[in-house]
Amino acid sequence: MSATTAWSWRLASVCTVAVAGLVTSALPAQAASVPAGGLTALVGLSAERILLADKVAAAKFGTTAPIEDPVREQQVLDQAAALAVQAGIDPVDTVEFFRAQIESSKVVQRGLFDLWTRRPELAPTERPDLATEVRPELDRITVQFIGELAASESLRGPTPRCVVSLVVAGTKAERQYRLDRLHERALRGAVTPVCAR
Structure with a gap:
């Protein structure tokens, strides 16, 4: 399955049947109408954030720190809502x-924990510091x-134009960041809401 086909299949789950058919049958024609x-920039940032999950996993693996961190997660969501209000975009x-x-970050962390448990020789030998190495990058993103x-507010939504743009951006990100299957799956999950509102 090609990267474009994979993105089309995944994104079809958040769009109508008509939109899904349009994506798979008329991608080149629709791509010309996308600004x-x-x-691309939004999906690229999502890919960067997903790749940071590797460092988060490396920091937690072999410790008592759980993958789930409800307190930190709520802080991130609260910060995002506050920034959205300031920017004049929908906080919900x-x-x-x-x-x-x-x-999606947790998808990567679980996948890496599983890999490193099965293949200890692949486990990281250094433990990044979440506070100084990872969180500043997450905050920047x-x-x-x-x-x-x-x-991208005018482009985002359940429209053929959004879906096509997301497919194109996702394919570019997978190539640019050289994502493996685990990170590709996480990226697709991460950007699903973009065309679902």
């Missing part, structure tokens, strides 16, 4: 988008997310 840039949609980012959500 320059489209959702924004929180749903950030919730998808968090869940959070602020950039808000900017991209605001900039």
